[in-house]
Amino acid sequence: MGVSVLVYGAGGAGRSLCAALAAAGLNVELAGRSPERVGAVARDLGVPYRIADLRDRVSVLGALDGVHLVINAAGPFARTAPPLLSAALTAGVHYLDLSNEYSSHTHAWFRHRDAVARQTAIVCGSGFGGTAAGLAALRAVAEVPDAHSLDILFVPRGSSGTAGVLRSTLSLVAGGGRGLLNGTLRRLSVRRFARAETLPNGDVVSVAPVSTGDLVSIARGTRVPNVMVFTPVRVSLRVLRVLMPPLSVLLRPGWVREAVVAAVMRRKGRAETPVPAPRMSYAQATATDTSGRSHTAVVAVPHTRDFMAAVCLALIEEVRGGDVAGCHTPAQVLGRDRLDELVGRMVQT
C-alpha cells in the first residue's frame, strides 16, 4: 500500500502498532515529542521519524505534511487528542486514535461537522475497548432490535503495564461512574451499581460502572438511549463499594494521578516493559427492550495488540478507499461482517 501513515506516540502502543503497519507493507513513519525516545524506537523498527510537540501547532502541522492518515497512540488522550485532531482537520489528514477516554470521544464527536466539511475521517476508539465493545453492541442489538438499554462489560487483559495504560486506568477511576440515562449523561453511584458478574470464562469478578468513550460512541453507533459501561476491579464487592467512591475523589486532581504514576514507574525501575503474554480479553454487551427481552453477546480476542493492529489496518484500507468523512466508530466504518471475520481470524491464529 503506498498510503502514507504517521503513528504519533512512541510508547508501548505506538511501537507495536508502527511495527505491525510496517510489516504489512505500509509507508509508515513514527512521530512524537522526544527526539531521543522517538529516534531510538524508529531506528529499532527501521522506519523514518518526525518530531512534533503537540503544544506547538506549527510543528504539528509541519509533521503532518504529506501524510494521508495519522494515528494517535499517545495517551492521555484528553491532552493529546484535541491538538492533534485540530491540526489534522486543518491539514485535511484523516485521524484515528486508540482512545477509550470519555472526554476525547466527546471532543471527537464535537468535531464531526468540521470533519464532514473537510472531507476528513475521524475514527476514535480503534483499540480493543472501543472496537470490541462496539461489535458486541452490534451483535446484541441485532437480536433485540428495539433495545432500550445496553450494558457493556469490557475486560482488557494482558495489556502492558506502561505509564500510559496506568494513566488511563487512573483517569477512569477518577472519572467515577457515569451512564447514559434516556440520552442524558448522569453520574452513577458506584455503591448502588457495582455488582458481581460472571465472566465468559467462568470467573466471578466485582465490576464497577466507569465513564469510557463507549458511553458516547456506542450510543451514537446504535441509537440506544440507555448505556452503562462496567469493568472488573480486582477486589471484593464490599471493598469496591466502600473504597471506590473516596478513591475516585482522591484521584481527581491530575497532580495526584501523576504522583501515583511516578511512584509506580519508579518501583518498576527503568527496565523495558516486557511484551505481555496473550490472555483472552472480552467485551460483552447485553441489550434489553422494554418488555424485558434481552440478549448478551460476547467478543473475545486472544491478544489486544494484534487485534488493535488488525483493526487499524482494516480502517486505513476503508478510509483510503471510501467516503468516510465525519466522525465514526470503528464498528460503523468496518461493519459487523468485517469485524466478525477479523475476530474469527484472531481466534484461529
Ligand SMILES: NC(=O)c1ccc[n+]([C@@H]2O[C@H](COP(=O)([O-])OP(=O)(O)OC[C@H]3O[C@@H](n4cnc5c(N)ncnc54)[C@H](OP(=O)(O)O)[C@@H]3O)[C@@H](O)[C@H]2O)c1
Ligand atoms: N499498550 C497498549 O497495548 C495500548 C493499547 C491500546 C490503547 N492504549 C492506550 O494508549 C495510550 C498510550 O499507551 P502506551 O502503552 O503507549 O503508554 P506509554 O508506553 O507510557 O507511552 C505513552 C506515549 O505517549 C506520549 N505522550 C504522553 N503525553 C504526551 C503529550 N502530552 N504530548 C505528546 N506525547 C505524549 C509519550 O511521550 P514521551 O515518551 O515523550 O513521554 C509516550 O510516547 C494509553 O492511553 C493507553 O491506555 C494502549
